[in-house]
Amino acid sequence: MKSLAIFMLVAATLTTESAYADDDTVTQVGQWTCPVRNGENAPITCPKINFPTEFGNTPSVIVPAGCDGLGYPNSGPPFECWGPNAFSVQQITPQGFSIVSNVGGYWRDSDGDHATARQISGTWIAVGPKLLPGTVIPNYLVLTVIYAPPGTNGGKSQSSVSYGAGSSTGTTTSSSHTFKFANTISLEGKVNIGGNGGGGGVSFEASRSATDAQSLAIKKSSNSSISVGGPAQDGINHDDDEIWLLLKPSVNLAVSSSTAQWVLSEADSSSAVQFVTVGQLKGTQAIGTGLAAYLQSAGITPAEYPNILKHDPLANGSTALDPNRFVLVTRQIPYEPPGDPNQAPTPVSRYEQDNSSTTTLTNTTENSYTVGLTVSGSASYASLVTATLADKASWTWTDKSEYSTQAGTTQTASLSIGGPAFGYPGPTLLEIYFDTMYQTFAFVLVSPDSRELAVAGTLTTAAGAPIERTQVKLVQKGAIKQVTVTNAKGEFRFYGRIDGPATVEADGLAPQTINRPSTPVTVALRKQLAP
Numbered sequence: 001m002k003s004l005a006i007f008m009l010v011a012a013t014l015t016t017e018s019a020y021a022d023d024d025t026v027t028q029v030g031q032w033t034c035p036v037r038n039g040e041n042a043p044i045t046c047p048k049i050n051f052p053t054e055f056g057n058t059p060s061v062i063v064p065a066g067c068d069g070l071g072y073p074n075s076g077p078p079f080e081c082w083g084p085n086a087f088s089v090q091q092i093t094p095q096g097f098s099i100v101s102n103v104g105g106y107w108r109d110s111d112g113d114h115a116t117a118r119q120i121s122g123t124w125i126a127v128g129p130k131l132l133p134g135t136v137i138p139n140y141l142v143l144t145v146i147y148a149p150p151g152t153n154g155g156k157s158q159s160s161v162s163y164g165a166g167s168s169t170g171t172t173t174s175s176s177h178t179f180k181f182a183n184t185i186s187l188e189g190k191v192n193i194g195g196n197g198g199g200g201g202v203s204f205e206a207s208r209s210a211t212d213a214q215s216l217a218i219k220k221s222s223n224s225s226i227s228v229g230g231p232a233q234d235g236i237n238h239d240d241d242e243i244w245l246l247l248k249p250s251v252n253l254a255v256s257s258s259t260a261q262w263v264l265s266e267a268d269s270s271s272a273v274q275f276v277t278v279g280q281l282k283g284t285q286a287i288g289t290g291l292a293a294y295l296q297s298a299g300i301t302p303a304e305y306p307n308i309l310k311h312d313p314l315a316n317g318s319t320a321l322d323p324n325r326f327v328l329v330t331r332q333i334p335y336e337p338p339g340d341p342n343q344a345p346t347p348v349s350r351y352e353q354d355n356s357s358t359t360t361l362t363n364t365t366e367n368s369y370t371v372g373l374t375v376s377g378s379a380s381y382a383s384l385v386t387a388t389l390a391d392k393a394s395w396t397w398t399d400k401s402e403y404s405t406q407a408g409t410t411q412t413a414s415l416s417i418g419g420p421a422f423g424y425p426g427p428t429l430l431e432i433y434f435d436t437m438y439q440t441f442a443f444v445l446v447s448p449d450s451r452e453l454a455v456a457g458t459l460t461t462a463a464g465a466p467i468e469r470t471q472v473k474l475v476q477k478g479a480i481k482q483v484t485v486t487n488a489k490g491e492f493r494f495y496g497r498i499d500g501p502a503t504v505e506a507d508g509l510a511p512q513t514i515n516r517p518s519t520p521v522t523v524a525l526r527k528q529l530a531p
Contacts, residue, residue, distance in 0.1 A: 026130035028052060028059075032099070033121040043088075043100045050096040051126060056256020057183075059128025061097050063087045087122070094128070094259065131254035131261060132384055134377030138395035139299035141246040142369070143193075143204055143218060143273065144169045144226075145312050147442040148240035150335055150430060151230030153421035158348045159230030161441065166354075166412030168219035169226065169439045172209050177368050177396040179260050179388050186216045187263040193218070193246060193273065202226055202273055204246070206264045215400065216264065219439075234337075234420035236445055238314045239279030245308070247272045247298040251395075255385055278315045281305040299372045307369060311438075319444045324365040325401045326433040326442060329353065331483040332495065333417055333432075335445060337424040339488065346419025349469050349485060353441060354412045355434045367437060368398040401436040411439050429495075451495035455514065457523040459490045459506055464526070466490025472525070475511070476502040 028051055051059075091098045101120070146169070149159040163169050175184050186208045193204040202224040209215035220226065226244075231237040250265040274294065279285030282305075295301075300308070309315045313322065331353060338346060373395040375382045386393060417430065427445040435442050455474065459467045472492045474482040481502065486492045494504075503511040504523050514521045 025127065026053070026055065028055075028126045030124050030126075031121070032124060045090070046099040046101070048091065048096050048098050049124070051094075054131065054261075055094040055126070055259075056129035056131045057258040058092055058094055059126040061089045061092055061124060061126045063089055063099055063122055063124050089124075097124075097126075099124075129256040129258065131256050131259065132377075132381045133252070133254045134375070134381040134385070135265070136251050136253050136385065136395065137248050137374040137376065138251065138397070139248065139304075139371040139373070141173070141218075141249050141371075141397060142171070142308070142311050142399065143244040143246055144171060144220070144438040144440060145435065146226055146228050146242040146244065146275075146440055147312075147314065147435070148228050148237065148242075149230045149415065149417060149443050150236045150420070150445060151233050152418055153234045153424070154232070158416060159418045160227055160414075160416045161443075162225060162227040162414040163220065163440065164225040164412075164414065165222050166352075167439070168222065169411065170204060170217070170219040171399045171438050172212070172215050172217050173397050173399045174212065174215040175260070175262055175396065175398070176214055177398050178390060178394075179255075180390050181258050181260075181388070183258060184214050184260045184262065186214055187252075187261055189263065191264045191266055192221075193249075193264065193271075202244075204273065208263075212400070230418070234424045235426050236443055237279075238312065238317065239277060239282065239284050241278045241312050241315065242275045243278065243281070243308055243311055244273065244275045245300075247274050247295070247300075253385070255381075255388055257384070257388065260388065276308070278309065278312055281309050282315070310369070311367065314442060314444070319446065321433055321442070321444070322365060325437050326435055327355075329355070329432045329434055329441070330480055331432055333430040333485055334428060334487045334491075334493075335417075335419055335430045336428045336487050337420045338422050341422045343422065346488065347469055348416050348418040351415040351417070352412060353415050353432065355439075364401045365437070366398050366400050368396055370394045370396045399437055413441050415441075429493075448493060448495070452497060453493060453520040454496055454498050455494040455504060455521045455523060457492050457504060457525060459486050459492065459509075459525045462526060470506060473505045474498075474502055475505055476500060 030049070030052075032046075032049060034046055086101065088100045089097055090100055146163070147161070149161050151159055174186065176182065178184070190205055190207040193206060203221040204218055204224075205221055206216050206218045209217045226242075228240065228242055231240050248271050250271060251262050252265050254261045276287070276291070276295070277285055280287040280291070313320075331351065333349070336346065338344065370391055371394065373389075373393050375385050375393070377385075390396070411434070420426070427447040429446050429448045429451065431444045431446055433442045433444065434440075457472070459470055459472060461467060466486070466488070467490050468486050468488045470486045472484055472486060473480050474494045476498070477500070481498075482494050482496070484492050484494060498514070501513065501515050503513050504525065505511040506525050509525045512523050512525060514523065
């Protein structure tokens with residue numbers, strides 16, 4: 001005796017075929033077969049079925065009918081069939097869907113025993129918009145901004161910042177504001193961006209962001225290095241900052257009337273990595289006819305220079321930084337001139353700076369910029385792309401600030417910082433900020449009087465002689481809160497409010513504990529006298 005059956009769909013094998021229409025609609029047809037189990041209550045959901053080709057938007061799906069494909073022994077299939085109402089379609093996306101069985105019961109074999117294995121099978125039909133593939137070429141993409149460190153008058157500067165193997169400076173960008181709709185996806189896969197052009201052999205890599213499916217993470221390759229030296233003058237000259245561009249990047253873009261999928265294609269002869277300095281864009285440094293023509297070939301005319309400059313908020317001399325993009329690192333360095341005109345400039349100190357010593361961002365910020373666009377493809381593709389763009393024939397990149405200290409995300413730079421020449425009258429405290437949008441370090445000189453003094457101290461030998469250019473740490477709750485170095489007189493300063501007990505520490509000396517002060521604290525660290 002046989003009774004009404006309930007089917008549990010636990011695994012699926014799928015064979016498919018696709019028939020494309022001439023317009024923006026595609027029909028896909030598939031055959032599914034699922035093993036089932038006896039004695040379960042309905043409804044039961046089948047594992048998700050994937051379309052062989054992703055649709056441009058959510059399609060309509062029909063599952064006409066289903067049958068148990070095993071039947072009684074010696075009776076031959078089918079055992080029993082059900083109409084289309086026995087099945088429903090749920091969780092439909094452009095990528096796939098699930099089938100739900102609405103029937104239930106038990107079945108037995110010809111001997112009256114419970115049968116444990118059956119199969120149910122059927123077909124599905126999906127109709128929806130298709131994605132038309134093609135290529136678009138925006139004029140340029142901003143890869144990163146490299147900020148120049150301070151220099152020394154007379155061409156004696158040896159200050160520099162270098163991003164080598166420990167750095168993957170770059171940005172996270174999306175095209176979310178390029179189209180009239182919000183459904184844009186950056187495709188999986190890593191793409192190499194070559195260093196041809198004026199990039200000095202520097203290469204980048206691009207892959208889908210691990211935190212945002214709509215964004216592309218662009219990082220400098222680990223085997224590339226970028227270095228910028230300090231100017232031949234006291235202070236910081238942000239005209240020496242470098243803005244790195246990818247000229248005429250080729251973007252593989254598949255688009256429908258409501259969806260876009262995109263990814264950078266492998267670098268070819270039409271695209272190039274090229275940096276320009278802030279001074280060249282402002283006209284304070286010679287840009288050269290060759291470079292100007294090279295930029296113009298990518299659609300970057302002098303009228304576009306101010307838009308590129310906006311990526312560097314320090315370009316026009318402002319020291320006001322967006323706290324949602326820039327975070328202050330723990331290290332602050334005195335930038336003081338020698339006290340004697342016959343004395344050599346302050347010796348260069350070298351540091352390894354990383355972003356693990358920054359304060360986590362409480363918010364993030366975005367920077368959107370629109371560039372010209374060339375569409376390559378059939379007339380129907382070009383027409384569809386133009387119809388879906390939010391701003392005529394333009395592409396909008398949206399860079400996002402990101403900060404993380406998870407494993408593998410630490411950014412490291414090698415810093416060499418000297419001091420100004422004798423007679424320098426400017427600000428003498430060098431603050432370092434981490435630019436979370438482009439994963440680089442920015443340098444700002446401020447007057448110590450503009451910061452709240454927390455601790456003032458000296459570091460001396462056992463005989464009382466000053467110990468210069470030596471690192472001192474302010475440690476609170478087991479973590480380094482600030483790091484500085486002593487000046488030529490062995491003096492050091494910590495700025496900002498201390499919200500509890502802390503210690504002042506230097507290598508080879510006993511730490512000195514300070515309580516939460518209401519006024520600045522003065523401390524003295526001295527090496528022990530020899531016994």
